[in-house]
Amino acid sequence: MAEGDAQSEYPLGDALPIDVGAFDPGMNLLVSGPAMSGKRQVVFDLLAPAASTDPIVVMTTDDPAPRIHTEFEDRQSCITPETFRIVDASGAPGDDDPTVHRVNSPADLTGMGVAFTEAVEAVGSPPRLRLGFVSISTLLQYVDAERAFSFLHVLSRRTSAAGYLGVYSLDPTTHEDRFVNVVTSIFDAVIELREEDGNREVRVRGLSGMAPEWTAFPY
């Protein structure tokens, strides 16, 4: 296997200014922050840190696939159909991009699951993979809290069981605190972003050996 064995960790490169070099296989991370805090960038940075050759699947409920493609091209990621797939449930019309698996609506949880299994199969059912999900907030506009929670629970456990890394985004300011609390319990660690006086900060909760303190995180 080119990328070491299935059990090895997922390096995070310089995606975050924290004292952690890699995530364990099977981990699920929540990137949480208000609009314009750059959480989508953080999700994508965690999926494609420099020098990573891990296969990537991005599931999107809001950004159409071409925009996501551009993001990964800008990161100089290897986005061949053999290593990169998008599950696009944004409802945006699209061309015949071979890397895109379309789902009519985020309300079709079964359809998203089927598209996910197809995407994983299309990149060769690899022993390592990074899954991105943008975003939980948009999913909530289509299904009730219970279904959203159940879907995220099942999807995150599916990738854990395979030893994959999962990275999800959420805007906590658009939901009740209670929902945010409940959905957070699905994840192993939470990466929180905030902006104070025009300066962005980040803190990470749930990683052992890391004090949850706000740290400067310039754009």
Added chain:
Amino acid sequence: MTTSEGGTVLIVDDDRDVVRTYRRYLETSYDVREAYDGESALSQLDESVDVVLLDRRMPGVSGGEVLDRIRDRDLGVRVAMVTAVDPDFDILGMGFDDYITKPTSHDELRATIDDLLSLSQHAEDVRKYHSLLAKRAALRDGKSAHELDRNEAFADLEERIESLRSTLEAEAADYTDDARFVATLRAIDDSGEGAADG
């Protein structure tokens, strides 16, 4: 769900000998209903049916058509296709939860039904887990940590959450089976509103 708790199984096949055989295999453990064509299958179907064994090739309304109409009704029922040949098509995309190849055995039939029953139970447990977590979040909202520490009902809730959490984590190993992963999502998709309370 275990076998002793049973469940209701609807057998749909135009071959009456096949139906009779399956009934003999199943009736000691489950409530069994039978139908010999698609129309009568649909009329026998209600929310008390847990699993449908659906012959794919029948005169009149075909198995595939029956399946589509079952899914339209959101009954939360699991459907296994029964087929004479190994399906060379995508059973997941079609909406089946599993399949059985004829001729089948007593053991295989029951194992498939028990799998599907446990899958429905698992999806129900995920929903229940959500409702317990929501309940805990609501209690935490209104009370101080000190008050909660001394609250027996809260301690009991914590215990139920932890026990359900470990059950769900143990069962999640099965998700690497694509058919089971997708069937679980389908069970979540067509679940009724608020049924997981309590």
